Amino acid sequence: MDQVLxxxxxxxxxxxxxSGLIGGTLAxxxxxxxxxxxxxRAPSSKKLSIRNAQDIxxxxxxxxxxxxxxxxMAxxxxxxxxxxxxxxxxxxxxxxxxxxxxxxxxxxxSAAVLPHGENLAEEDQLPLTANLTNYAKSKLMAEKTLQHMMKEHDLDxxxxxxxxxxxxxxxxxxxxHRLLFAIADESMPFLFTKRGIKHSYTNATKIPAFVHHVLLHREEFSGQIYHFADEEPVELDDLILTIRAYLEVKTPREIYVPYSLVMAGKFVLERVAGFLSWFGITARLPPEYMFLRNVYLPQVLSTxxxxxxxxxxxxxxxxxxxRLPGLVIYYLTRWAHLNLITRFREEFIGNDLESDFLRHPDELLNSIHADSATPWPALLETEELAALPDDDDPADDGDSL
Incomplete structure (x- = not known):
């Protein structure tokens, strides 16, 4: 890469x-x-479908x-x-x-290709079996084939x-963000985990600097797998209770729900969702529910x-x-705008214009017509400058062939 530069x-x-979190941060x-x-270049799937070899x-x-x-990722x-x-x-x-x-x-x-445990190294992988989730299975297969290509076909x-x-x-x-949403929406009554269960977390804002470094130092990083995560793992129950305290909500209460009870509840919810479909009502559990077992078992990546x-x-x-304060403000503001959460609406996005729009739209419209509907002066000045003759334009010199 140094020679290319x-x-x-x-x-x-x-x-x-x-368009994703990691990809958008990189772009x-x-x-x-x-x-x-x-x-x-970041082509959309309409311009380039990686599922189609000819497109690529x-x-x-x-x-x-x-x-x-x-x-x-799918x-x-x-x-x-x-x-x-x-x-x-x-x-x-x-x-x-x-x-x-x-x-x-x-x-x-993804860490989905790794077993549970602590101090998991890059060499660790789950065995490839039929009972893995579609996501974990496909990610694991991709890793194995890429390792094969690096060894057999000199893939950089x-x-x-x-x-x-x-x-x-x-x-x-x-x-x-699903966890943050559940706490903010007060839809998590108790702690669905065990005491002291630790997980690794990855800061998206640090990823681009690492990718930049990897591109500039191919001799060191080519043919390698790296875990990219924060050095210190996080106890899930402590993180949940910290978010609860920050949001000043009452739930989840500090009661730990056993895994067997959670799975029984999941079974009931799945049956209720199936029953509602008979009446044309679509009800789906969040996709994270397939990883429920993960919140009861540790997964700490060695860095x-x-x-x-x-x-x-x-x-x-x-x-x-x-990063939690900034994340809370950003996502609660976004979710309030989308009417997904209403409890924090006034705190994060309440303003006079919104109040007038909701309660006095006629007065707001009249005030805009009086003060804020004229052409922007800054752009009018640009138009006037564009209309002046350009001294460097040969057509304004008076002579033409």
């Missing part, structure tokens, strides 16, 4: 999954922090990128076909393209495993390999607790 002014990269970073080094071939022949980053509750085609087949299609073009491939994987690839990702600008309510690498954490003091 010397030959070209900017490296051209293709980012898949740019924003490269656009604002490294505009002189990198030119990032045509697009890459035209763009000719210097590297590809794959941050795409929804957690996708059926077997979609999970296989997006998480596995799409990932391998991109890898085959990178292998042919001899360019680096950065692939994002780095696999980045993330744990529970947190960050702003996630338009989906999933993962950590020793990351810490011993040449990468330096740009904000070592940041973690889920330090």
């Amino acid at each position: 010397q030959k070209k002014n900017r490296c051209l990269g293709v980012l898949i999954g740019g 924003y970073y490269f656009k604002t922090k490294t505009p002189d080094e990198f030119d990032i 071939i045509v697009y890459l022949k035209r763009v000719r990128p210097d590297f590809i980053i794959n941050a795409s 929804s957690l509750d996708s059926d077997a076909q979609l999970a296989f085609e997006v998480n596995y087949l799409g990932s391998i299609n991109l890898a085959r393209a990178c292998s042919a073009l001899k360019i680096p491939y950065i692939h994002f994987s 690839c780095t696999i980045i495993r993330v744990s529970i990702v947190y960050g702003e600008h996630d338009h989906k309510i999933q993962g950590f 020793k390999k990351l810490q011993e690498s040449s990468f330096i954490d740009p904000a070592p003091e940041e973690n889920i607790y330090t």
Whole structure:
């Protein structure tokens, strides 16, 4: 990659999954922090479907990128076909393209491929069995095939495993944000976990700096898997109670619900949802319910390999607790705008204009017509300047051929 940077002014990269939390964070970073080094293209699935090999071939022949980053994923509750085609087949299609073009491939994987336990290393993986969830199975298969391609076909690839990702600008309510939503919505009456169960968390805002570093140091990071997570794991019950205290809500109460009781409740809810479908009412449990067992068992990723690498954490003091105030304000404001949560509406987004819009729309309309409906003066000045003759325009010189 260093040689490529010397030959070209900017490296051209293709980012898949740019609309997600990780992909969006990457796109924003490269656009604002490294505009002189990198030119990032983030085609939508309408322009480039990674499920279609021909789409990839045509697009890459035209763009000719210097590297590809794959941050795409199918929804957690996708059926077997979609999970296989997006998480596995799409990932391998991109890898085959990178292998042919001899360019680096950065692939994002998930802690879903790991067993439960603490101090889990990069070499650890679940056994590939039929009873895995579609998501975990497809992600695990992708990792195994990429490892095979790195060994047998000299694929220049780095696999980045993330744990529970947190960050702003996630338009989906999933993962950590599902937990935050449940507490804010006061729909979690008790603690659905055990005391002291620890999990690793991944700060989305730190990911781009690591990817940037990985791209610039291919000799060190090529052919490797890295766990990218905060150094210190988090006790789930402590995190839940911290969020509760921050939001000043009464629930969840500090009562730990046994796993057997939770599964019985899940069974009842599934039957109720099936019953409602008879009346044309669609009711679905959140996709995170498939990972209920995970909140009763620890999963702590070892970051020793990351810490011993040449990468330096740009904000070592940041973690889920330090980012929590900003996350709460951002997501409660967003959810209030979408009418998903009403309890905190006045606190986070209440203002005079909203009040007038709700209660006195006629008075608001008249005031806007009186004060705020005229053309913007700043743009009028621009139009006047554009109408003046341009001294550098040959057509204004008086002579023409």
